[in-house]
Amino acid sequence: MNAKNSVIDLSLFARYPFLSDAGNYVSMFNIDIDDLSKPEHNEILQEAIREIYEVVNGVSEVKHIDDYIKLMAFPVILALLSYIGSKPLINKYAIKKAKEVEEALRHENDDVLCYVASNGFNWTIKPTEKSVFAINFKDYLIASAMFNDQSWKLINQILINGLVYLSKSRLIRLMAAEVQRRIMQIELKREEPPEGIRSIVLKIREAIKKTIFERHDYLEVSGPINTEHFPPCILSIYNDLISGKSVSHIARFILTTFLVSIGLDVDSIINIFQRVADYDPDKTRYQVEHIVGKRGSRTKYATPKCENIKTMGLCLGNCGVKHPLNVYRRRIREKHERKNFFEKKVQGVL
Amino acid sequence: MKERIFLKKKFKEYYSTLSIEEIKINGLRKREFGFVMFEESGMIRHKAFDSVNKLAEFLREYTPAHAYYSSAYYEHPSAENMNEKKWTGADLIFDVDVDHISTSCKNKHDKWTCLDCNNIGIGIEPKICDICGSGRIESKKWVCQRCLEVAKAEITKLVDDFLLNDFGFNLKDVEIVFSGHRGYHVHVYSKDVLTLDQNARREIIDYVRGKGIDVYFLFGKHSYEGIISYGSSINEPGWLGRWSRGLYDYIVNIKGGIKEKMRLPEKISSLLIKNMNKIIEGYSTNNKPLLSPLALSLKSRNLKLLVEEIAEEYGVKIDEQVTLDVKRLIRIPNTLHGKTGLKATTVKYDLLDSFNPLTDAITFKNGKITVKVDESPEIYMFNKDFGPYQNQIIDLPVYVAVYLIGQQSAKLL
Numbered sequence: 001m002n003a004k005n006s007v008i009d010l011s012l013f014a015r016y017p018f019l020s021d022a023g024n025y026v027s028m029f030n031i032d033i034d035d036l037s038k039p040e041h042n043e044i045l046q047e048a049i050r051e052i053y054e055v056v057n058g059v060s061e062v063k064h065i066d067d068y069i070k071l072m073a074f075p076v077i078l079a080l081l082s083y084i085g086s087k088p089l090i091n092k093y094a095i096k097k098a099k100e101v102e103e104a105l106r107h108e109n110d111d112v113l114c115y116v117a118s119n120g121f122n123w124t125i126k127p128t129e130k131s132v133f134a135i136n137f138k139d140y141l142i143a144s145a146m147f148n149d150q151s152w153k154l155i156n157q158i159l160i161n162g163l164v165y166l167s168k169s170r171l172i173r174l175m176a177a178e179v180q181r182r183i184m185q186i187e188l189k190r191e192e193p194p195e196g197i198r199s200i201v202l203k204i205r206e207a208i209k210k211t212i213f214e215r216h217d218y219l220e221v222s223g224p225i226n227t228e229h230f231p232p233c234i235l236s237i238y239n240d241l242i243s244g245k246s247v248s249h250i251a252r253f254i255l256t257t258f259l260v261s262i263g264l265d266v267d268s269i270i271n272i273f274q275r276v277a278d279y280d281p282d283k284t285r286y287q288v289e290h291i292v293g294k295r296g297s298r299t300k301y302a303t304p305k306c307e308n309i310k311t312m313g314l315c316l317g318n319c320g321v322k323h324p325l326n327v328y329r330r331r332i333r334e335k336h337e338r339k340n341f342f343e344k345k346v347q348g349v350l
Numbered sequence: 351m352k353e354r355i356f357l358k359k360k361f362k363e364y365y366s367t368l369s370i371e372e373i374k375i376n377g378l379r380k381r382e383f384g385f386v387m388f389e390e391s392g393m394i395r396h397k398a399f400d401s402v403n404k405l406a407e408f409l410r411e412y413t414p415a416h417a418y419y420s421s422a423y424y425e426h427p428s429a430e431n432m433n434e435k436k437w438t439g440a441d442l443i444f445d446v447d448v449d450h451i452s453t454s455c456k457n458k459h460d461k462w463t464c465l466d467c468n469n470i471g472i473g474i475e476p477k478i479c480d481i482c483g484s485g486r487i488e489s490k491k492w493v494c495q496r497c498l499e500v501a502k503a504e505i506t507k508l509v510d511d512f513l514l515n516d517f518g519f520n521l522k523d524v525e526i527v528f529s530g531h532r533g534y535h536v537h538v539y540s541k542d543v544l545t546l547d548q549n550a551r552r553e554i555i556d557y558v559r560g561k562g563i564d565v566y567f568l569f570g571k572h573s574y575e576g577i578i579s580y581g582s583s584i585n586e587p588g589w590l591g592r593w594s595r596g597l598y599d600y601i602v603n604i605k606g607g608i609k610e611k612m613r614l615p616e617k618i619s620s621l622l623i624k625n626m627n628k629i630i631e632g633y634s635t636n637n638k639p640l641l642s643p644l645a646l647s648l649k650s651r652n653l654k655l656l657v658e659e660i661a662e663e664y665g666v667k668i669d670e671q672v673t674l675d676v677k678r679l680i681r682i683p684n685t686l687h688g689k690t691g692l693k694a695t696t697v698k699y700d701l702l703d704s705f706n707p708l709t710d711a712i713t714f715k716n717g718k719i720t721v722k723v724d725e726s727p728e729i730y731m732f733n734k735d736f737g738p739y740q741n742q743i744i745d746l747p748v749y750v751a752v753y754l755i756g757q758q759s760a761k762l763l
């Protein structure tokens with residue numbers, strides 16, 4: 001399993017194409033992006049496109065793909081994604097790939113797990129007793145930032161001498177999270193796609209415009225949502241959420257009801273929740289729609305009063321109001337008044 | 351003004367004899383430096399030096415009241431804009447300051463005044479004035495032997511239990527420094543922490559503070575369904591054992607009447623007290639607290655409270671912001687503190703036990719000088735008590751005079 005032995009295991013590389021050994025293998029072929037349109041590489045390009053469309057359309061078919069093609073398609077997919085330039089699409093692909101890797105890792109023995117972790121992520125890892133692994137706390141902290149659950153907090157791990165001890169199943173979840181994190185980090189290319197893939201990139205861009213998830217996904221945080229009007233309690237939940245910190249269920253509930261009240265629609269809200277690491281599109285949609293009143297009991301939930309937010313320990317300031325929405329309305333009103341005031345003044349001067 | 355010139359002269363004496371060895375700084379060229387001068391308020395920032403000699407020269411020539419460097423490393427440390435600086439990493443810093451720990455002696459030596467209504471009080475200042483609600487509160491705080499001992503105990507716990515044992519840092523990467531005033535800093539220079547972002551540092555903070563511990567982690571090891579374990583042995587590594595030891599200490603202490611009860615609901619406290627013997631027995635027979643919802647008939651919500659309170663009590667009371675902020679400036683080890691004249695002394699790990707800042711960080715050991723002291727509580731320096739003073743003209747050793755002048759409680763004649 002050691003890279004130095006240089007046994008090229010194509011099937012292993014196809015399962016874990018992010019391995020550095022796999023990367024080295026791929027680069028031996030020296031295929032440039034512009035070469036992809038050549039007939040001899042057509043199969044690779046087609047596979048990459050197929051996998052992206054699976055994500056766009058939210059389907060997945062069981063299909064046997066040749067290991068070589070599957071492996072070679074991986075860097076092509078990443079390149080295409082960065083030219084397409086849709087963060088949500090990248091996130092969706094990352095989630096899908098992570099699931100795939102997680103599934104595959106479950107069937108590996110301890111040695112392969114350690115090899116994938118160290119060769120793929122450069123983690124310091126060692127097996128201890130059977131199926132208990134020790135990894136460097138730094139590697140643990142970076143990967144586990146993807147989880148919100150209390151059980152992943154560092155304080156709830158066994159940490160001895162710089163090593164975090166994990167069961168096999170938790171190690172596998174952590175590795176899948178790391179795959180997701182790394183893919184989500186790929187950078188968007190600002191420049192136009194190279195000739196060889198231009199038409200494909202444009203076509204996929206077109207295709208995602210038609211899907212719901214994309215319509216609101218270009219929405220920027222600083223865009224229509226004006227957080228400067230948020231009361232402290234809401235702002236803090238919102239900031240925690242978009243910076244990937246752990247946010248309790250109740251806090252998410254409060255935020256959702258608040259965002260509904262100020263006029264965001266379901267998709268925009270889901271879009272905000274997409275920034276969370278353990279984001280599950282279906283579950284999130286269900287929960288948001290539930291709160292909005294489209295599902296289940298069909299009652300629309302209101303944002304709790306300050307009094308209640310206070311007892312939950314989430315109040316962060318004495319805003320002097322009874323309801324968080326009062327703060328929001330007041331600030332909007334003040335802003336308008338100020339604007340009017342200045343406009344009047346300017347007119348006066350003129 | 352006279353006073354500032356005097357302090358500056360004394361500081362200059364110190365810096366002119368300071369050996370370069372004492373201000374050897376890891377990654378000096380990549381750090382931002384900041385200084386507060388005697389002549390003006392406000393900080394000079396975005397300075398950079400390309401050698402320790404240049405830094406020493408600066409200290410000698412300009413002699414600042416306070417000298418800081420960034421815990422962060424930058425590609426362009428002297429760039430004025432944070433983005434242009436290009437952050438490449440930061441040391442992991444811990445700050446234990448008695449400001450953040452309540453000690454009973456504070457009522458003896460700390461005072462505060464509301465700048466709006468002149469309301470005054472003793473001890474730790476409130477965030478807002480209880481009479482007029484103003485946030486403009488000025489406090490007068492003093493160094494005290496007891497406070498500093500408490501801070502040192504926290505630092506010892508931090509370094510021994512957490513940094514060396516749990517995190518496994520090398521002692522050579524851990525530097526302990528008396529802050530020059532009311533506490534200690536610990537700098538960790540490990541490549542394992544260098545590039546950690548705020549999220550990761552937040553996890554380290556919570557670990558060290560004992561925040562966010564999970565009942566299931568302590569008691570549900572064998573089953574996430576129900577809580578079946580009686581707690582971990584006091585010998586277990588990390589928080590498992592630490593928590594059990596914490597509970598034991600706590601119970602023994604309330605039993606011995608040494609400790610007040612924690613902020614726990616009456617129900618839990620009384621249950622604990624009722625079951626005290628059973629729990630202590632559990633410890634002596636099998637090293638484990640005999641603690642389960644059954645033994646204590648605690649509801650899981652209450653067990654959670656108990657678990658969290660004990661953990662926070664036995665965590666280290668660090669100032670979270672200092673550890674979290676990866677762009678903060680921090681006092682340069684072995685420079686002088688402008689408010690005390692004390693040296694921000696690096697303390698060797700082996701000597702921490704015997705280190706006494708009010709002796710060992712004193713710089714100006716020679717000579718006496720006459721000053722007029724407005725007001726000062728009793729202070730203890732170099733094994734001697736001075737004061738309390740009230741509007742008094744008195745001959746004092748230079749280090750006491752510097753200290754009182756730095757605290758703006760004394761003037762030259």
Ligand code: SF4
Nearest residue numbers: 231233306315316319
């Ligand atoms: S007073 Fe109300 S609006 Fe303001 S922070 Fe507290 S709960 Fe939020």
Ligand SMILES: [Zn+2]
Nearest residue numbers: 464467479482
């Ligand atoms: Zn007042």
Ligand SMILES: [Zn+2]
Nearest residue numbers: 455456494497
């Ligand atoms: Zn004190």
